[in-house]
Amino acid sequence: MINKRGDGRGLTELRPMMAKVGIIPNADGSAMFAFGDTVAIAAVYGPKQLHPQHMQNPSTGILRCVYDLLSFSVYDRKRPGPSRRSQEISKVTEWALSPVLDLKGFPNQVVDVQIYIIQADAGTRTAGINAASMALAHAGLPMKDLICSVACGKLDKEVVVDLDKHEEDFKEGEGATDFPLAKFATSDEFTLMQLDGKIPPERVKEVIVAATEACKEIYEVQKKALKEVVNE
């Protein structure tokens, strides 16, 4: 039975978060989001012309996401260029964000979202989604809500929130289960759901509840960062 985690956090305690909006002047929207030592930056360019033409959709604009790790964000240097893992995360990130966007007013156009991880300590895709969500809002795009994302999970039998790198390697009992989720900030709609580990179906509800609670805290951090950009 674990009551406290390696870094002293409670089971449903998030790492200290940091967020800042408007960090890249050239972009239409930009933001940074950190869960503890995991730092993600996101930039949005668009809506703009989509090339090549055959990718254009005449009835709506499209969202295009790129996620990648910077070479020095991890201990074992990552070679430049998107890996299979990055490509997969890019796609699920796009699916995580597009439900809140209303791009019907931008036919044949594209909104490009770039997410880069500057320092990786687990939860990178969730930090990336949180940053991208703020950057999309900052870019003035029509959105129904913000998206909040957190890597929930399970350590042996305990449901936990915001796994860090050490916890991903947890081996006792049922081991570590990584369960990243993303949802609309103010409604019960989940847009990202992935899982890696062992969890009986009856316990999924606990994770969903824990994620929903954690997302409320994340939303407050995102909201504050967006409102503060005007004061600079």
Next chain:
Amino acid sequence: MTMESTNLTINTLKKMFKEGKRFDGRKLDNFREIMVSYDVSNKAEGSARVKVGKTEVIAGVKLAPGTPYPDSLDKGNLMVSGDLLPLASPRFEAGPPGFTAIELPRLLDRAIRESHMIELDKLVIKEGEKVWTVIIDVYPLNDDGNLIDVACLAAVAALKKAKIPELDENGIIDYEKKSEKPLPLAEGILPTSISFFKLGDSIILDPTREEEEACEARITFGVSNWNGQRMINSCQKSKAATFSSEEIESMMKMLPGKFDDVNEKLKKFL
């Protein structure tokens, strides 16, 4: 901003430079304010962030044990890499690197390598078999002109803070141990990139992106010290317009002062 500068603006810049004037009030040969900070990534062996005006570049140094090159069995390896991430500018596209993305790390590589700032002969783990490979990665985060010079500052600042990791008994890096062993660097050598840009008959330094896009030619010099003397270690002329021998001579006259100036500004942060 995706629309390119208009010809009207380019003509106005030409006239302004002729009168020694710039929109931000600087003299033609002044650099913008330089700001350096560190600890961009705690997974890197050294890292730095440099802002010159609104141009921002981050650099990280990674070390890994590797095999030496056959023609330098008694030396460590150096590699300079990087990418012009599309997020830094509306001009950068995703996909295979364009020329600028290829050129930038190569220019930095030559400037740093030829300066012998890194004492590669002190990076041998087992002679002929195992050496340290130093990899510098630079990433512009916001392009407001003069990326090469700014990227060089970031790379050098990151190198100055870099530490050699501890190896465990199997020769594998133990990242949990925080090393205090600094990367062996030659005393007093700070390779500096100084790029001269030409528009019409005027030569300027440290352009904003608007100014850089109007310029017709560029020469980038890698400069450092050797035996107490300032030395040019590398050079590359880019873009189609030409330089006269008089212009080259006037750049040679400006270079030592500029090198000292930029070095002084960087040293405040070292």
Next chain:
Amino acid sequence: MENEINQVNEEETEVLSSAKKRRIVIPGEIIVTGEDYLPSDGTRRVGKDILAERFGLAEEAGRVIRILPITGAFVPRRGNTVIGRIVDITFHGWLVDIDSATSGFLPIEESPRFISKNEMDQFLAIGDVVAAKIMGVKAKGIDLTMRSKGLGKLESGFTFKVSPNRVPRVIGKEGSMINLIKEKTGCSISVGQNGWIWIRGENIDAEIKARRAIEFVTEKVHIDGLTDKMEEMLNDK
């Protein structure tokens, strides 16, 4: 011939008056609750609540709730005046880059005076800069006209960009800010709602002064006392 556009729509002048209740809101946030309110630009009604549909300044003007954008790319609207660059000449008109997601098209019939098909490139060549008005916004492109006062080709001077959301304060209430800058620098200035600005002055110093004044206005976040600060700044040097 002075080709100056300083048009500002009435609703934009109102960005500057602080008489109405305003606060920053994020997408999905509830602005007000009540059946009496009317959702306008950037808002929608969900049950009893009026929700923000984008990031910006929520404004309550009587019962009407709307969002004034403070960030984001230029969204072209009919009636906007813009500054653009000729990028191509076709059989029917000119293709104009107005720095928006879709390109602009200026039909030959919309020139300020009659232009025959043979003199098209003499009138406007590729690379020329124009001030034009948006007649219509379609999925394929934006239709432009130059048949209005203050529109046409811009000669000499230079262009630069500011954030389109700051254009109303560059112009000022009833043009007060832009007129102040013009007066103090002696420059001709055209302000496009797409954020592109054209300046032409008697000399380089006047042009630099005018640009720096405009950039000062756009970079300051709080606009109280801005006009006084500008007067001060323009009276120096």
